Amino acid sequence: MQKLRFKIGIVTLAFLGACGPKLQLAKTEKQLYPISAEMPEDSAILSFYQPYKLKLDSIMNDVLAVSSKEIKKGSPEGTLNNFFADAMYDSAKEKGIEFDVAYTNSGGLRISLPEGNIYRYKIFELMPFENAFTRVKFKGEDMQKFFDYIAESGGDPISGARFTIANKKAVDITINGKPFDVTKDYVVLTSDYMANGGDGGVIFSKNIERKDLDYKLRDAILDYLAKMNKEGKKLNPVLDGRIKIK
Amino acid sequence: MEESKLNRRRFLKTSVGGAALLALGLKSNNLFAAEETTKLTILHTNDVHSRIDAFPMDGSRNAGKGGVAARAALINKIRSEEKNVLLLDAGDIFQGTPYFNYWGGELEIKMMSMMNYDASIMGNHDFDNGVEGFAKQLKFANFPILNANYNFTDTAMEGKTKGYQIFKKGGLKIGVYGLGIELTGLVNPQQYGNTKYLEPIAKAVEMERFLKLDQKCDLVICLSHLGYKYKENKVSDIVLAQNTYYTDLIIGGHTHTFLNVPDSIKNKNGNETLVNQVGFAGLNLGRIDYDFNHLKSKKVSYTSAIEVIDNNFKI
Numbered sequence: 001m002q003k004l005r006f007k008i009g010i011v012t013l014a015f016l017g018a019c020g021p022k023l024q025l026a027k028t029e030k031q032l033y034p035i036s037a038e039m040p041e042d043s044a045i046l047s048f049y050q051p052y053k054l055k056l057d058s059i060m061n062d063v064l065a066v067s068s069k070e071i072k073k074g075s076p077e078g079t080l081n082n083f084f085a086d087a088m089y090d091s092a093k094e095k096g097i098e099f100d101v102a103y104t105n106s107g108g109l110r111i112s113l114p115e116g117n118i119y120r121y122k123i124f125e126l127m128p129f130e131n132a133f134t135r136v137k138f139k140g141e142d143m144q145k146f147f148d149y150i151a152e153s154g155g156d157p158i159s160g161a162r163f164t165i166a167n168k169k170a171v172d173i174t175i176n177g178k179p180f181d182v183t184k185d186y187v188v189l190t191s192d193y194m195a196n197g198g199d200g201g202v203i204f205s206k207n208i209e210r211k212d213l214d215y216k217l218r219d220a221i222l223d224y225l226a227k228m229n230k231e232g233k234k235l236n237p238v239l240d241g242r243i244k245i246k
Numbered sequence: 247m248e249e250s251k252l253n254r255r256r257f258l259k260t261s262v263g264g265a266a267l268l269a270l271g272l273k274s275n276n277l278f279a280a281e282e283t284t285k286l287t288i289l290h291t292n293d294v295h296s297r298i299d300a301f302p303m304d305g306s307r308n309a310g311k312g313g314v315a316a317r318a319a320l321i322n323k324i325r326s327e328e329k330n331v332l333l334l335d336a337g338d339i340f341q342g343t344p345y346f347n348y349w350g351g352e353l354e355i356k357m358m359s360m361m362n363y364d365a366s367i368m369g370n371h372d373f374d375n376g377v378e379g380f381a382k383q384l385k386f387a388n389f390p391i392l393n394a395n396y397n398f399t400d401t402a403m404e405g406k407t408k409g410y411q412i413f414k415k416g417g418l419k420i421g422v423y424g425l426g427i428e429l430t431g432l433v434n435p436q437q438y439g440n441t442k443y444l445e446p447i448a449k450a451v452e453m454e455r456f457l458k459l460d461q462k463c464d465l466v467i468c469l470s471h472l473g474y475k476y477k478e479n480k481v482s483d484i485v486l487a488q489n490t491y492y493t494d495l496i497i498g499g500h501t502h503t504f505l506n507v508p509d510s511i512k513n514k515n516g517n518e519t520l521v522n523q524v525g526f527a528g529l530n531l532g533r534i535d536y537d538f539n540h541l542k543s544k545k546v547s548y549t550s551a552i553e554v555i556d557n558n559f560k561i
Contacts, residue, residue, distance in 0.1 A: 037310030
């Protein structure tokens with residue numbers, strides 16, 4: 001009996017109006033079936049998708065990198081947030097793209113990365129979207145609002161900047177080691193999805209210049225992992241206090 | 247005591263999570279001893295997100311869980327046990343594994359057809375390859391896509407969805423309508439194109455009045471991709487339940503919420519509306535059984551049960 005636990009809830013009586021449909025609802029039961037590894041599998045379904053699975057297995061199962069720990073999303077900062085934003089930053093700089101800060105939305109990171117081997121399919125699952133980079137230039141005052149937007153959401157993946165969240169506003173901002181200057185223009189490198197105002201990013205409509213680039217975010221992550229692998233480095237992103245909460 | 251334990255054990259071996267059902271069944275038989283009833287079984291998923299294989303055995307939290315083949319086998323088993331089954335999905339069929347990147351959702355839709363889904367709706371990620379990308383896969387669907395609050399005029403989906411569908415099962419009429427989430431600020435404008443989002447509560451009230459009052463449906467179900475609930479003032483399944491009159495069940499999605507039992511919400515008529523959502527990625531199959539009295543009794547009994555099937559529990 002230990003294998004199956006169950007609770008029986010209360011039986012209550014209620015009253016329904018007499019008019020309406022011809023049948024009366026008498027009883028409701030609800031169940032949840034977790035789909036587990038030991039369950040039998042439908043052979044028609046398995047044989048249907050087997051050819052597709054074999055094709056994917058032949059192109060998605062190469063090990064791109066090795067991670068020294070599980071890499072997880074977090075708020076205001078997470079190892080996955082930092083890994084992702086740093087990979088965006090690093091790969092874009094390698095391509096000669098000019099910008100100050102790399103940013104994406106936390107909601108766009110779809111899975112954690114496990115400890116150990118990182119297979120290609122994991123990067124597709126982490127970044128399944130075909131989103132490409134966009135450069136967005138802000139006036140200083142809107143750059144402040146951009147940071148406030150991140151602060152209000154509790155923190156998002158960012159690279160090239162550090163700040164503190166105080167009362168849902170961004171304070172003590174530094175950009176590439178220098179204090180934020182409200183009189184200057186800044187360039188944020190993000191996804192076309194965010195630049196289009198995705199995930200509530202209405203601030204992006206305030207840009208004074210926008211340039212869409214032909215470089216996908218997923219490819220940037222793949223390039224970054226290839227570089228790490230070539231250098232013999234394991235993935236080990238850390239929390240470095242780039243976003244703090246006061 | 248000993249005897250009942252034995253009975254239960256035997257029952258467990260032969261039936262899907264049978265113990266709770268058995269216990270409840272006995273109770274309800276006592277309550278409605280002389281009445282004829284019709285049973286309707288609702289099975290549902292949401293936010294499957296192209297999760298075709300089970301999660302890989304890599305030691306992570308969901309390792310070995312989910313997978314279309316296991317879900318299909320479970321659905322087949324339930325269909326063999328129950329006469330009146332409706333299988334529904336609450337959207338975000340697409341996006342999340344390379345199957346979608348390579349084949350654009352063709353496999354997902356084909357396999358839903360193989361499992362005989364009765365209806366689904368479009369979630370925000372079902373726009374990820376554009377309205378055209380979804381329309382392209384529709385030819386593989388043998389079930390309707392229900393969306394009452396998207397106007398698809400001048401898009402590739404024009405004329406290809408319905409607001410509602412009425413199903414007849416065992417003498418019951420079940421009205422199902424669909425609601426989608428606001429696309430602005432969530433989906434790239436290029437992807438949703440000329441799709442117009444209509445205010446969902448007004449649409450829901452229109453749909454449920456039609457289905458319950460005009461069409462005399464015995465049960466009204468909403469398939470919703472609005473999301474379970476929000477901190478901010480934003481329409482959600484909970485808000486919808488509180489502001490509708492005749493919707494009996496809201497099967498939700500979008501927020502990937504794991505509810506062990508459906509929420510019971512008092513609707514505008516003071517009656518109960520159930521709100522359910524079963525996580526994401528096909529990790530769970532939801533099941534709700536309704537028993538309908540054929541007598542015009544005013545008394546209605548309500549029974550709630552939950553059971554947890556452990557990983558090593560074989561069905």
